[in-house]
Amino acid sequence: MSASRGVRAGAMGLVMVVGVVAFTWPFLVTPGSELSQLGHSGDASLLFVLLMALLGLVLLSEMSSGHLDAKGVAVLGVLAAAGGALRVLSAGTAGLEPMFFLLVVAGRALGASKGFLLGALALLASAFLTAGIGPWTPFQMLCCGWVAMGAGLLPRSSGWTERLVLAVYGLVSGMVYGAVMNLWFWPFMGGTAPVGAGFVPDAGAAANLHSYAVFYVLTSLAWDLPRGLLTAALVLVAAGPMLRALRRSLRQARFDAPVRFATPS
Numbered sequence: 001m002s003a004s005r006g007v008r009a010g011a012m013g014l015v016m017v018v019g020v021v022a023f024t025w026p027f028l029v030t031p032g033s034e035l036s037q038l039g040h041s042g043d044a045s046l047l048f049v050l051l052m053a054l055l056g057l058v059l060l061s062e063m064s065s066g067h068l069d070a071k072g073v074a075v076l077g078v079l080a081a082a083g084g085a086l087r088v089l090s091a092g093t094a095g096l097e098p099m100f101f102l103l104v105v106a107g108r109a110l111g112a113s114k115g116f117l118l119g120a121l122a123l124l125a126s127a128f129l130t131a132g133i134g135p136w137t138p139f140q141m142l143c144c145g146w147v148a149m150g151a152g153l154l155p156r157s158s159g160w161t162e163r164l165v166l167a168v169y170g171l172v173s174g175m176v177y178g179a180v181m182n183l184w185f186w187p188f189m190g191g192t193a194p195v196g197a198g199f200v201p202d203a204g205a206a207a208n209l210h211s212y213a214v215f216y217v218l219t220s221l222a223w224d225l226p227r228g229l230l231t232a233a234l235v236l237v238a239a240g241p242m243l244r245a246l247r248r249s250l251r252q253a254r255f256d257a258p259v260r261f262a263t264p265s
Helices: 002-027 034-041 044-064 070-090 099-110 112-130 137-153 159-184 205-219 221-252
Strands: none
Touching (some): 002 044, 002 112, 002 137, 002 159, 044 137, 070 099, 070 112, 099 137, 099 221, 112 137, 137 159, 159 221
């Protein structure tokens, strides 16, 4: 059991390292090099394959450690499909994406590692449903996985306190999602970025942080704020019954319960 927990922790650690490297390496390469010219068109497919392998490793470690059984896999699959459908229905209009409500609430109920699986798989399901697969897909999978994982890592609470904590988290994570996702393309925009809002390799960290703040306010804030506000509002309204239903399903359903025959009296 301890070995399985070690494998699970190692797999999640690899996911985090791979995700951080995938988003940050463009800031570290030499300007004008072949890597900087290729951008993510050269590594997106590799990242997707590596991410799917790591997701499989996390899933296997969860099952071998006893934290995920047939019932848990079924619940995870249904939630991922529901998340994909929610994203398809909203189409991200004006940043309004109710899928993030599901990621926050279900991530809270499932826990960190299973929440990450849910977020990544829900985004992948929506990408297949909308034919929206591209070099951005693995980055979206990582970010959605992190959103659900973060909800599972929040401090324990209950009742209205838990709902308020999740609402604040939903607001913040909805905006941070956009801020992080921008990084997959922002370093490669060059002259197409708004004036004073592009990445300049030799300008230094402080100057580039200022440029990115300008870029975020000009291009992303109007999408991310509605996403965060909608997530927070849905959490306040509907998180209570949904959390109870999810936890009851995870706690009480026993697909593998042994069959017992009662002796007639």
